[in-house]
Amino acid sequence: xxxxxxxxxxxxxxxxxxxxxxxxxxxxxxxxxxxxxxxxxxxxxxxxxxxxxxxxxxxxxxxxxxxxxxxxxxxxxxxxxxxxxxxxxxxxxxxxxxxxxxxxxxxxxxxxxxxxxxx
Numbered sequence: 360x361x362x363x364x365x366x367x368x369x370x371x372x373x374x375x376x377x378x379x380x381x382x383x384x385x386x387x388x389x390x391x392x393x394x395x396x397x398x399x400x401x402x403x404x405x406x407x408x409x410x411x412x413x414x415x416x417x418x419x420x421x422x423x424x425x426x427x428x429x430x431x432x433x434x435x436x437x438x439x440x441x442x443x444x445x446x447x448x449x450x451x452x453x454x455x456x457x458x459x460x461x462x463x464x465x466x467x468x469x470x471x472x473x474x475x476x477x478x
Contacts, residue, residue, distance in 0.1 A: 378405045379443045379448040385435040386474045393433060402427030404438040418462070425460045426469060439468040 385401040392399040404426050422438065430436040444454050451473035457466035457471025 378403065378437075379445040379450060381405075381438055382435065382437060382441065382445060382448075382472055384442045386387060386472055389433050389435060389474065398432040400427060400430035400432055402430055402437070403441050405434065405441055405444060422460060424468065426467070429458060430470065430471075435472040435474075436469050437472060439470065442470045 379405045385403060388401065389399055402423055404419060404423040406422065407417060408415045408419050409417040426436050426438055436455065437452065439477070452470035453473060455469045455471050457468050459466050
């Protein structure tokens, strides 16, 4: 990454990565954490961001954080935006239905990543 992005110990946004790479990265992190008996979860969304010095913000960042917050242990969730953009990448998803996300007027359809097919 080319900028220091504000984060907590529980969340670290990644940016400037193509969505399919971000999904595969997430599943690799889950696999590595499992081998250490750790539980992790992640969420992937893509959209326009606002660069604010060494930080980023905007609705896309908030959506990504909310998607990650809905993931279960050892699960990667993606927004329908990501699922649509990675068509043809051989990634497989299971529909998890629409979810109301704070700050948005309409629900966002979420999908879980099939880890066997994400490698």
